[in-house]
Each structure stands twice: as structure tokens, then as C-alpha cells.
Amino acid sequence: MNNAFNYNATIRHPLIRYFNLERDRAKARIVKMEAHIRIIQKSCFHIPMYVDLAYGGDSGNWAPTDDCNWTDYHCTVCDAEWKITKNNRGEIIFDGTPK
Numbered sequence: 001m002n003n004a005f006n007y008n009a010t011i012r013h014p015l016i017r018y019f020n021l022e023r024d025r026a027k028a029r030i031v032k033m034e035a036h037i038r039i040i041q042k043s044c045f046h047i048p049m050y051v052d053l054a055y056g057g058d059s060g061n062w063a064p065t066d067d068c069n070w071t072d073y074h075c076t077v078c079d080a081e082w083k084i085t086k087n088n089r090g091e092i093i094f095d096g097t098p099k
């Protein structure tokens with residue numbers, strides 16, 4: 001076989017196994033920590049004083065605040081983000097995590 005691009009046979013870097021292992025360990029830690037953050041977010045009180053909100057609209061109006069189709073919320077304590085939308089029938093729809 002005279003193929004210069006036969007990587008399987010030619011490239012066996014000694015660190016590949018180590019990197020794969022470390023990558024999988026890091027991924028497992030991320031999953032664990034994300035679950036931890038969700039626990040914190042669920043027990044947070046989202047005190048209004050610490051919640052930033054931004055009004056959004058997609059009607060093309062230069063000031064989206066005017067027709068406020070939805071409101072984006074961000075709790076600066078636990079970093080949770082959610083959105084509240086009102087549909088045509090005036091029903092309130094929660095999109096994202098909390099309350």
C-alpha cells in the first residue's frame with residue numbers, strides 16, 4: 001500500500017488516548033455542573049430588583065418597546081433567562097425556565 005494519507009496506519013500520536021480521556025472527563029464534569037446550576041436556578045427567588053428585563057418586538061418599529069410583543073427576563077443572581085409572550089388572544093406564554 002503506497003498511500004500517504006493512510007492515517008490509521010501512520011498517525012498514532014501518543015497523546016491521543018490521553019486527550020480523549022481528558023475530553024470525556026471534562027464533558028462529564030460539564031454535565032454535572034450544568035445540573036448543579038439548574039438546581040441553583042430552581043431554588044433562586046428571582047428577586048425583581050435583580051432581574052433585568054428587555055422588551056422585544058418584531059413589527060419593524062424602530063422602538064421595540066412601543067409594541068412590546070414579548071419581554072426577555074434575565075436574573076442576575078442565578079443567570080436564568082426566560083421570556084414571556086402574549087399571543088393574539090391575550091394569553092400569556094412562558095418560554096424558558098422559571099415562573
Ligand SMILES: [Zn+2]
Binds near residue numbers: 041045046077080
Ligand atoms: Zn434567579
